[in-house]
Amino acid sequence: MLPPKQTLSKPQTRLDLERIKSAVPRISPVFRDTPQYACPALGDALDCEVIVKLETANPVRCFKGRGAETVMARLTDNPGPKSAVCASVGNLGLALAYSGQSRGISVTVVAGATANPYKLERIRASGATVRIVDGDFDDARHLARQMADSEGAFLVEDSENLDTCEGAGTIGLELIEHGDPIDAVLIALGGGALATGVGYAFKCLAPTVEIVCAQPKGAPAMALSWRAKSVVETDRTDTIADGVAGRRPIPAVLDDLLAVADHVPLVEEHSIIAGMRMLYRHAGLIVEPSAALGVAAMLEDRSRYRGKRVVTIICGSNVIATDFEKWVIKQDDDISL
Amino acid sequence: MLPPKQTLSKPQTRLDLERIKSAVPRISPVFRDTPQYACPALGDALDCEVIVKLETANPVRCFKGRGAETVMARLTDNPGPKSAVCASVGNLGLALAYSGQSRGISVTVVAGATANPYKLERIRASGATVRIVDGDFDDARHLARQMADSEGAFLVEDSENLDTCEGAGTIGLELIEHGDPIDAVLIALGGGALATGVGYAFKCLAPTVEIVCAQPKGAPAMALSWRAKSVVETDRTDTIADGVAGRRPIPAVLDDLLAVADHVPLVEEHSIIAGMRMLYRHAGLIVEPSAALGVAAMLEDRSRYRGKRVVTIICGSNVIATDFEKWVIKQDDDISL
Numbered sequence: 034m035l036p037p038k039q040t041l042s043k044p045q046t047r048l049d050l051e052r053i054k055s056a057v058p059r060i061s062p063v064f065r066d067t068p069q070y071a072c073p074a075l076g077d078a079l080d081c082e083v084i085v086k087l088e089t090a091n092p093v094r095c096f097k098g099r100g101a102e103t104v105m106a107r108l109t110d111n112p113g114p115k116s117a118v119c120a121s122v123g124n125l126g127l128a129l130a131y132s133g134q135s136r137g138i139s140v141t142v143v144a145g146a147t148a149n150p151y152k153l154e155r156i157r158a159s160g161a162t163v164r165i166v167d168g169d170f171d172d173a174r175h176l177a178r179q180m181a182d183s184e185g186a187f188l189v190e191d192s193e194n195l196d197t198c199e200g201a202g203t204i205g206l207e208l209i210e211h212g213d214p215i216d217a218v219l220i221a222l223g224g225g226a227l228a229t230g231v232g233y234a235f236k237c238l239a240p241t242v243e244i245v246c247a248q249p250k251g252a253p254a255m256a257l258s259w260r261a262k263s264v265v266e267t268d269r270t271d272t273i274a275d276g277v278a279g280r281r282p283i284p285a286v287l288d289d290l291l292a293v294a295d296h297v298p299l300v301e302e303h304s305i306i307a308g309m310r311m312l313y314r315h316a317g318l319i320v321e322p323s324a325a326l327g328v329a330a331m332l333e334d335r336s337r338y339r340g341k342r343v344v345t346i347i348c349g350s351n352v353i354a355t356d357f358e359k360w361v362i363k364q365d366d367d368i369s370l
Numbered sequence: 371m372l373p374p375k376q377t378l379s380k381p382q383t384r385l386d387l388e389r390i391k392s393a394v395p396r397i398s399p400v401f402r403d404t405p406q407y408a409c410p411a412l413g414d415a416l417d418c419e420v421i422v423k424l425e426t427a428n429p430v431r432c433f434k435g436r437g438a439e440t441v442m443a444r445l446t447d448n449p450g451p452k453s454a455v456c457a458s459v460g461n462l463g464l465a466l467a468y469s470g471q472s473r474g475i476s477v478t479v480v481a482g483a484t485a486n487p488y489k490l491e492r493i494r495a496s497g498a499t500v501r502i503v504d505g506d507f508d509d510a511r512h513l514a515r516q517m518a519d520s521e522g523a524f525l526v527e528d529s530e531n532l533d534t535c536e537g538a539g540t541i542g543l544e545l546i547e548h549g550d551p552i553d554a555v556l557i558a559l560g561g562g563a564l565a566t567g568v569g570y571a572f573k574c575l576a577p578t579v580e581i582v583c584a585q586p587k588g589a590p591a592m593a594l595s596w597r598a599k600s601v602v603e604t605d606r607t608d609t610i611a612d613g614v615a616g617r618r619p620i621p622a623v624l625d626d627l628l629a630v631a632d633h634v635p636l637v638e639e640h641s642i643i644a645g646m647r648m649l650y651r652h653a654g655l656i657v658e659p660s661a662a663l664g665v666a667a668m669l670e671d672r673s674r675y676r677g678k679r680v681v682t683i684i685c686g687s688n689v690i691a692t693d694f695e696k697w698v699i700k701q702d703d704d705i706s707l
Contacts, residue, residue: 063407068427070400073495087427090405094654158410317431317656317687350654362695 046289047195048233053202056099059106060203061135063091064098067204069211069344075315079331082342084215085316086208088349089324093127093155095276095349100200100226101128104189105136107196118143118180119189120173123152124276124349125197129189130161141186143177145169149275151353169270171281192224192286201227205234208344215242216341219327221348222246222255222297223277225286231346232293243295247326250299252278258287259297273360274305276323276349304329309361312347321352322360379577383626384532385570390539393436396443397540398472400428401435404541406548406681412652416668419679421552422653423545425686426661430464430492432613432686437537437563438465441526442473444533455480455517456526457510460489461613461686462534466526467498478523480514482506486612488690506607508618529561529623538564542571545681552579553678556664558685559583559592559634560614562623568683569630580632584663587636589615595624596634610697611642613660613686641666646698649684658689659697 043050057065068087076083088096108115116139119129126142133140140161144153145168157163164180166173174190181188191197204227208215218235220228228246235242248256251272257265264287270278290297308325311332312318327345331338380387394402405424413420425433445452453476456466463479470477477498481490482505494500501517503510511527518525528534541564545552555572557565565583572579585593588609594602601624607615627634645662648669649655664682668675 063405066403068400068405070428073429074492077495085427089654090407090422090424090427092408092410155411158414313656314691317426317689319650319654319656352654354651358699362699 044233044236044292046229046233046292047285048198048202048229048289050234050237052195053199053206053230053234056103056196056199057203057206060099060102060200064102065203066207069208072316075311078311078315079328079338080335081331081338081340084342084344085318086204086344086346088204089320089347093124093131094351095124095128096201096204096227096346097124097128098131099203100197101125101132103196103200104129104194105132105138108138108187109136114185114187116140116186117189118177118184118186119191120144120170120177121191123149123156124351125189125191126156126161127152127159127351130156130159134160141180143173143180145173147275149351149353152351170279192226192229193283197226198230198289200230202230202234204346205231209234209238214342215239215344217243217245217338217343219245219247219330219343219345221277221323221326221346222248223323224279224283225255225290227346227348229286229289229293233289236293244293245296245298245327245330246290246294247298247300247330248277249274249305249326250301253299254280255282255287255290256297256299258282259290259294262291272302272322274322274326276321277326298330298334300326300329300333304332306360307332313361318347319350319352319357320347321349324348324350381570381573381629383566383570383629384622385535385539385566385626387571387574389532390536390543390567390571393440393533393536394540394543397436397439397537401439402540403544406545409653412648415648415652416665416675417672418668418675418677421679421681422655423541423681423683425541426657426684430461430468431688432461432465433538433541433564433683434461434465435468436540437534438462438469440533440537441466441531442469442475445475445524446473451522451524453477453523454526455514455521455523456528457481457507457514458528460486460493461688462526462528463493463498464489464496464688467493467496471497478517480510480517482510484612486688486690489688507616529563529566530620534563535567535626537567539567539571541683542568546571546575551679552576552681554580554582554675554680556582556584556667556680556682558614558660558663558683559585560660561616561620562592562627564683564685566623566626566630570626573630581630582633582635582664582667583627583631584635584637584667585614586611586642586663587638590636591617592619592624592627593634593636595619596627596631599628609639609642609659611659611663613658614663635667635671637663637666637670641669643697644669650698655684656687656689656694657684658686661685661687
């Protein structure tokens with residue numbers, strides 16, 4: 034049950050509001066104070082007011098720069114390892130590579146064989162070392178942990194590492210500081226850093242805002258875990274939303290999510306594509322599939338949002354042009370959306 | 371001849387640096403402090419460092435909100451007309467409609483018959499009245515002037531009205547305040563508001579930065595006028611870059627441009643399309659043709675920019691999806707750019 038609206042009691046999670054606030058100045062301005070604006074044409078198409086929080090207009094084209102900067106600032110400021118390793122389907126690796134290069138910290142990125150090749154190319158171009166493992170994201174995670182143990186590098190475990198969550202939480206601070214009333218925030222749910230970070234900021238400072246965390250039906254582990262209130266693993270993932278495709282939720286992150294998420298819909302692949310198409314046609318935005326999860330959730334449950342003021346966080350635009358065209362443009366000539 | 375690099379002498383134009391600075395707080399924050407960031411993939415493709423100044427992440431998807439807000443603040447603050455009329459191929463009209471609606475000022479937009487229908491639909495949705503004239507932009511301008519005379523509305527003549535130039539000039543302030551060194555700024559040249567505004571800010575505060583104003587060969591009136599140092603009119607325009615297609619440069623604006631522009635290239639249509647394609651593929655940006663003029667100029671003169679740090683202002687993304695696809699995606703399957 035939600036707390037009474039008057040109460041600003043902090044939810045019990047690993048996150049801390051003061052740490053989120055203290056992350057702000059550690060993050061390069063290029064990742065902060067991102068655009069947040071009404072998209073009238075998109076709102077007309079969805080029968081509500083849609084506010085876009087745009088996390089793609091930066092050198093790594095996704096929100097992960099906030100968490101990566103928070104991690105790297107800690108490595109720079111504190112004694113301990115001056116190199117980092119992570120498993121990443123791409124965006125965290127890209128962000129760590131960028132932040133590492135700007136701070137002189139060497140970064141190794143371990144990726145599964147199915148990782149987005151465009152992202153891997155950009156990671157290499159940013160000076161990081163890439164290691165490909167024969168397997169998926171969770172196999173890459175296993176190897177990254179081994180490498181950290183054997184080589185003494187700092188392991189950045191996305192979502193488990195609090196800096197990645199609290200860096201993402203600064204998005205929530207910006208949305209709240211903006212001051213305009215919001216009914217709901219739609220957040221892509223993968224490992225949980227974005228959802229737990231943004232959700233925590235809202236639950237602390239604006240607890241009446243509904244926190245909606247959308248995940249693909251083809252990669253439902255965290256959503257199923259949230260519903261079961263205990264970790265549910267899956268055997269495989271089957272979604273175009275590579276940025277949120279995990280099979281093994283981290284128990285501590287699930288606990289954090291349980292404390293802040295109000296609604297966790299699972300959406301169909303065709304809704305993700307329809308969401309990408311609407312963002313392209315009505316907002317002029319190229320987005321990667323994960324970034325369309327919010328609009329996908331709205332399309333599958335229009336009445337829930339009708340007439341409301343809804344924020345959707347556009348968390349990444351790292352999509353290969355040929356994939357974008359295959360999904361969004363060439364597959365369907367229906368222009369009616 | 372350019373002044374010596376040490377001198378910060380103000381160029382002699384109609385613009386004023388203090389007025390540009392005073393415009394800043396009059397402009398809604400939704401149009402200010404826009405993203406400016408390096409685009410490594412685009413830079414790699416163009417052999418230089420490309421900084422994008424993104425003016426599309428706002429409710430009107432273009433830079434014109436800055437000028438419109440400056441105009442509307444003046445109408446609100448001062449005695450005189452509380453309604454406005456403009457001729458616009460779309461973006462200024464859209465921005466004035468938005469600003470008028472938010473301030474309770476009625477707006478009439480006069481458009482030529484060839485105006486972008488998507489933009490006109492959005493103008494109507496923002497509560498402005500649209501009048502279509504049988505002719506092009508310059509015919510619309512003529513009717514708007516007549517309506518202002520007969521109805522007492524404030525005529526917003528893009529580029530001639532100083533608020534439109536000085537509002538645009540705030541982009542220059544932001545680029546300069548950012549502090550990073552810049553070798554050149556590439557600006558779309560149409561009627562001249564953007565070029566004279568941004569150019570003036572640089573010539574006052576950072577005069578060693580090269581001001582490059584790019585215009586389509588198919589709508590070259592202002593560029594030819596700049597080269598001739600006197601107004602050259604053309605009979606027609608033939609370009610997909612509807613946002614910059616004028617035939618009759620305004621003499622006072624030409625004088626302002628002569629004082630600040632260092633280089634005024636005319637670019638081919640196929641370069642504009644190639645520029646749009648590069649921004650789409652390497653930066654994940656949907657842009658309207660005018661916003662690709664800078665990249666088009668770089669493509670036609672690569673050696674001029676090689677190894678340099680170049681800003682390109684992405685001035686608008688109001689393009690119909692079917693046009694974007696026709697130009698950028700379906701026309702050419704070559705993915706090598």
